[in-house]
Amino acid sequence: AFPYLSVGARLLSGEFAAAFCSSMEETTDKTQDISLAARIGLWVAGCMDQWGMRTSRDNPSFDRSRQFSYQCVPNHFLRTTVYSLAWGARYCGNRYWDSDHFSILWPLIAKGILFVPRRNEILSFSPVHLSMKTPPDQRYLKEGTDVKWTVFYDEQTEIENPLVFSHMNGSWPAAALTPWDYSRYASGIQDRRQNFMPPTPYGMVLITPVQQGIFVQKKRVRKSLADYLHPYYRNKLQEFITDGRYYYTADGTERYEANSRYYHRIESAIRDAARLLPLNVQGTGVAWACAQTAPTHLRLTLVDGGYLNPADRTATIIFHTIKPVKIQDILDHSIFPLKDGNTVKVPVPMGAFRFVDIELADPLPHTGKP
Numbered sequence: 001a002f003p004y005l006s007v008g009a010r011l012l013s014g015e016f017a018a019a020f021c022s023s024m025e026e027t028t029d030k031t032q033d034i035s036l037a038a039r040i041g042l043w044v045a046g047c048m049d050q051w052g053m054r055t056s057r058d059n060p061s062f063d064r065s066r067q068f069s070y071q072c073v074p075n076h077f078l079r080t081t082v083y084s085l086a087w088g089a090r091y092c093g094n095r096y097w098d099s100d101h102f103s104i105l106w107p108l109i110a111k112g113i114l115f116v117p118r119r120n121e122i123l124s125f126s127p128v129h130l131s132m133k134t135p136p137d138q139r140y141l142k143e144g145t146d147v148k149w150t151v152f153y154d155e156q157t158e159i160e161n162p163l164v165f166s167h168m169n170g171s172w173p174a175a176a177l178t179p180w181d182y183s184r185y186a187s188g189i190q191d192r193r194q195n196f197m198p199p200t201p202y203g204m205v206l207i208t209p210v211q212q213g214i215f216v217q218k219k220r221v222r223k224s225l226a227d228y229l230h231p232y233y234r235n236k237l238q239e240f241i242t243d244g245r246y247y248y249t250a251d252g253t254e255r256y257e258a259n260s261r262y263y264h265r266i267e268s269a270i271r272d273a274a275r276l277l278p279l280n281v282q283g284t285g286v287a288w289a290c291a292q293t294a295p296t297h298l299r300l301t302l303v304d305g306g307y308l309n310p311a312d313r314t315a316t317i318i319f320h321t322i323k324p325v326k327i328q329d330i331l332d333h334s335i336f337p338l339k340d341g342n343t344v345k346v347p348v349p350m351g352a353f354r355f356v357d358i359e360l361a362d363p364l365p366h367t368g369k370p
Contacts, residue, residue, distance in 0.1 A: 046227070112293075137163075199284075275320050314347055
C-alpha cells in the first residue's frame with residue numbers, strides 16, 4: 001500500500017520509475033494473489049519500469065504458529081519463478097534453493113522457450129482493472145499489516161466492516177474467503193493459503209492507480225494505463241475504484257459497501273470481458289500467462305499452480321478473437337487439435353510446466369516498443 005499513501009505519492013507518479021522495483025517478502029502472509037496483481041499493476045501503469053519476485057524457505061508457511069514447518073524442497077520455488085518470469089518479472093530474489101534443480105531455468109530463458117515479455121507484449125490481463133483510491137481505508141491498511149498475529153479476530157467487527165480485500169490478518173490462515181472478496185471473484189481462489197500462482201480464469205485483474213475521474217493523481221509523470229499495455233487493449237478497458245473497503249464511482253458521488261450488490265457487477269464485468277481477450281485458460285489448479293512473441297505467434301505458459309499440492313492438471317484453452325492454425329508444445333513438439341472450433345485441452349504434468357506456441361492465421365498489432 002506504500003505507493004498509495006501520501007509519502008509514496010512521488011513513487012506512484014512514476015517520477016522514479018527507472019530506479020524502483022516492486023518486490024515483496026511474503027513469508028507467512030496469505031494474500032500473494034493480491035500482491036501479484038498490485039505489483040504488476042504498478043509496473044504496467046508506469047509507476048515502475050520493472051517488477052520482481054522473491055522466494056524464501058518459509059514461503060510455504062501460512063501460519064505463524066507453524067513458522068518452522070517450511071518445506072525445503074525446490075519445486076514450488078521453480079514453478080513460481082517460471083510463472084513470474086512469464087508475467088514479465090525482471091528480478092528474481094531466490095534463497096534456499098537447489099542450484100541443480102534450478103539449472104533447467106537458465107537455458108529455457110536463454111533459448112527463448114521461457115519468454116520473458118515486456119508489459120506491452122502481455123495478452124493475459126483482464127480488460128477490467130480495479131484501481132486504488134488514495135489514501136486507502138484505514139481498516140484495510142490495518143488488516144493488511146497485522147498478518148502475523150492470530151489474536152485479532154472479533155466477530156462483531158468483522159460483521160460491521162466488510163472489506164474488498166478481506167481475511168488478511170493473522171487470524172485467517174487457510175480460511176475460506178467471503179463471497180465478495182477480490183481474491184474470489186477476480187483471482188479465482190477460495191481460501192487464504194499460498195496463492196503464489198493464482199488461476200485467474202478470466203485474465204489477471206490488475207490493481208492500479210486510478211485512471212479516470214476525480215480520484216486521479218494530479219501531479220504525475222507516468223502516462224495512462226492504456227499507453228503501456230499491448231495496443232490490443234485500446235478501447236477495451238473498464239475501471240472500478242476502491243479504497244480497500246468501499247467501492248466508489250469515478251465522480252465520487254456514490255459509495256458502495258464491499259458486500260453490496262455492486263461486487264456482482266464487477267464480477268459480471270470480469271467474466272464478460274474475458275471474451276474480449278484473444279484467449280483465456282481455465283482448469284483447477286492451472287496457472288497461466290500469455291504474450292505475443294511475433295505478429296502471428298503467441299507464447300502460452302502453463303504451470304501446475306498447486307503450490308502446496310502439486311498434481312496433474314488439465315488446462316482448457318478457450319479462443320475468442322483469434323483463429324489459431326497450429327498449437328504446439330515447444331519442448332516435446334506435441335500438437336493439440338482444436339475441439340468444437342474454439343477450445344483445446346492441454347495436460348500439465350504434476351509439478352511441471354509447458355510452453356505452448358500458438359500460430360495465428362492473422363497477425364495481431366504489435367508496437368515493438370517497451
